[in-house]
Amino acid sequence: MSQDLMRYAARMDLSKMGAIMPRRMAHIAQGAPVPPKLDYAANLTAKALHPKCQKLLVAEVIEREGGAKSFVLRAQEGGELARFRAGQFLSFSLAIGGSTITRAYSLCCPPSWAKQGKYMITVKPSEDGFAGNWICANWHEGTQVTASAPLGEFSYTRLRDARHILGVCGGSGVTPFCAMACAIAEGSEDYSLTLLYGSRDSDSILLGEELAALAQRCERFTLVNVLERGGGDESGYITTELIKKYMPEGDCSLFVCGPAAMMQAMETAIAPLGLPERRIRRKTYGVTEAALEADWPQEAAGKTFSLTVKMRDQTYTVPCASGETVLVAMERAGLEPPSRCRSGECGWCRSRLSAGTVYIPARTEHRRKADLAYGYIHPCCSFPTSDLTLCVGCE
Ligand code: FES
Known part of the structure; x- marks a missing residue:
C-alpha cells in the first residue's frame, strides 16, 4: 500500500461503515411501491412504428390470376400494425426443410390498413420458384408467420421525387404499384401515377380487376396494360419509345419493378431518357441469375467454390456454386445468416470478405464507399468467382 493510501486509511x-446499510434501506422504504416508469411515450411510439419483428396471422386467403394468392395478415395479438409507405415491403422468415430463409414481399394494400390492424401481400408461384411456391402451398387461414417491420425505399418521397411518377413493371412487380394506386385513391398520397404494366396476355395480369377499378375511380392513376401477345392498351414490350409516349410533360420520377431479366432489359430502355439518377427508383423481384x-465473368461458369464462414464464434466451410449468391449458399447449409431485402439495398446482410473475389451486378451495387474500401459485401447479391472467406457480423 502506498504511503498516501495508508495515511488516508x-x-x-x-465504525461509520456499519451505518451505511440502514441508511440505504430507509431510503428504499421511502420510495414509491411501484418501479419507476421507464417507457416514455416517444419510446413506445418508436417501438410501435419500428418493431424488430411482427408476429402475424393469415386471416384470409384470396385466390388470384394464374394460381397467385393474396394473403390478408393480422397481428397475432390483435391491435394496430406498424405503419408503412405505399411501395414498402415486409421480409418474412420462412422455415423450409432444414433451413430458415427470408423473402421480401411488397405490401399491396392501402397504407390505412395498418391502422385497422391488417396488411395484404400477393404471392405468385412459378415453375422454377421456391419460396413463393412453398408459401402458396403451406399458408392457410390461421397460419402464424413472422415478418419484419415495413422496409424499403421504393416509395414516393416529396423531397426527392417529382409529383408525377411513371411506373414500369412486369409480373409480381405490380404489387408495390397496387399499394401506391390505393394510397392515391384513398387520398393519403398526393402524387399522380401512370403505370405501364407488362404481361404476356390478359390472363396473366396480376391484380388486374383491382387495378382497373382503381383507375376508373381515381383520375390521378392511369393504367396502361402492355401485352406481349396483343389485345391490351399497348402490344409488344415496354420500350424506350413506349416510355416516352406516356412520360408526362415536365418533371417526372421513374419507378421500375420486375423480375431480374426484365430489370436488365429496362436498364437499356431507360438509359436514353436522360433522367437524373435521383429520379429513378428500381426494385428487383425474385432471384438474380x-x-x-452481360459482364458476369464467364470463366466462373459451372464451378463450385469453397466458402469459409465465420459467424457467431463458429467457423463453417460450405460449397458455393458460381451461379448462386453467397447468401443462398449459407442458407442452403442451414447457417441462418441475417437478410431482409435480398436485393442489396438494406445492408442487413453486410459482411466482411477477408479473402477471395465476388461478382456483383451493377444494379444491385448499393454499398457505401467505406464498405467498398474495407472489403464489406452484401452476400445477398454477391456471386463467388473464387474460394471465399467471409466474416458475418464482424466489424
Ligand atoms: S439483405 Fe438487404 S442488402 Fe442484403
Missing part, C-alpha cells in the same frame, strides 16, 4: 472512521448478366 488511518484517518477513516471505519448471374449468368444472364
Whole structure:
C-alpha cells in the first residue's frame, strides 16, 4: 500500500461503515411501491412504428390470376400494425426443410390498413420458384408467420421525387404499384401515377380487376396494360419509345419493378431518357441469375467454390456454386445468416470478405464507399468467382 493510501486509511472512521446499510434501506422504504416508469411515450411510439419483428396471422386467403394468392395478415395479438409507405415491403422468415430463409414481399394494400390492424401481400408461384411456391402451398387461414417491420425505399418521397411518377413493371412487380394506386385513391398520397404494366396476355395480369377499378375511380392513376401477345392498351414490350409516349410533360420520377431479366432489359430502355439518377427508383423481384448478366465473368461458369464462414464464434466451410449468391449458399447449409431485402439495398446482410473475389451486378451495387474500401459485401447479391472467406457480423 502506498504511503498516501495508508495515511488516508488511518484517518477513516471505519465504525461509520456499519451505518451505511440502514441508511440505504430507509431510503428504499421511502420510495414509491411501484418501479419507476421507464417507457416514455416517444419510446413506445418508436417501438410501435419500428418493431424488430411482427408476429402475424393469415386471416384470409384470396385466390388470384394464374394460381397467385393474396394473403390478408393480422397481428397475432390483435391491435394496430406498424405503419408503412405505399411501395414498402415486409421480409418474412420462412422455415423450409432444414433451413430458415427470408423473402421480401411488397405490401399491396392501402397504407390505412395498418391502422385497422391488417396488411395484404400477393404471392405468385412459378415453375422454377421456391419460396413463393412453398408459401402458396403451406399458408392457410390461421397460419402464424413472422415478418419484419415495413422496409424499403421504393416509395414516393416529396423531397426527392417529382409529383408525377411513371411506373414500369412486369409480373409480381405490380404489387408495390397496387399499394401506391390505393394510397392515391384513398387520398393519403398526393402524387399522380401512370403505370405501364407488362404481361404476356390478359390472363396473366396480376391484380388486374383491382387495378382497373382503381383507375376508373381515381383520375390521378392511369393504367396502361402492355401485352406481349396483343389485345391490351399497348402490344409488344415496354420500350424506350413506349416510355416516352406516356412520360408526362415536365418533371417526372421513374419507378421500375420486375423480375431480374426484365430489370436488365429496362436498364437499356431507360438509359436514353436522360433522367437524373435521383429520379429513378428500381426494385428487383425474385432471384438474380448471374449468368444472364452481360459482364458476369464467364470463366466462373459451372464451378463450385469453397466458402469459409465465420459467424457467431463458429467457423463453417460450405460449397458455393458460381451461379448462386453467397447468401443462398449459407442458407442452403442451414447457417441462418441475417437478410431482409435480398436485393442489396438494406445492408442487413453486410459482411466482411477477408479473402477471395465476388461478382456483383451493377444494379444491385448499393454499398457505401467505406464498405467498398474495407472489403464489406452484401452476400445477398454477391456471386463467388473464387474460394471465399467471409466474416458475418464482424466489424
Ligand atoms: S439483405 Fe438487404 S442488402 Fe442484403
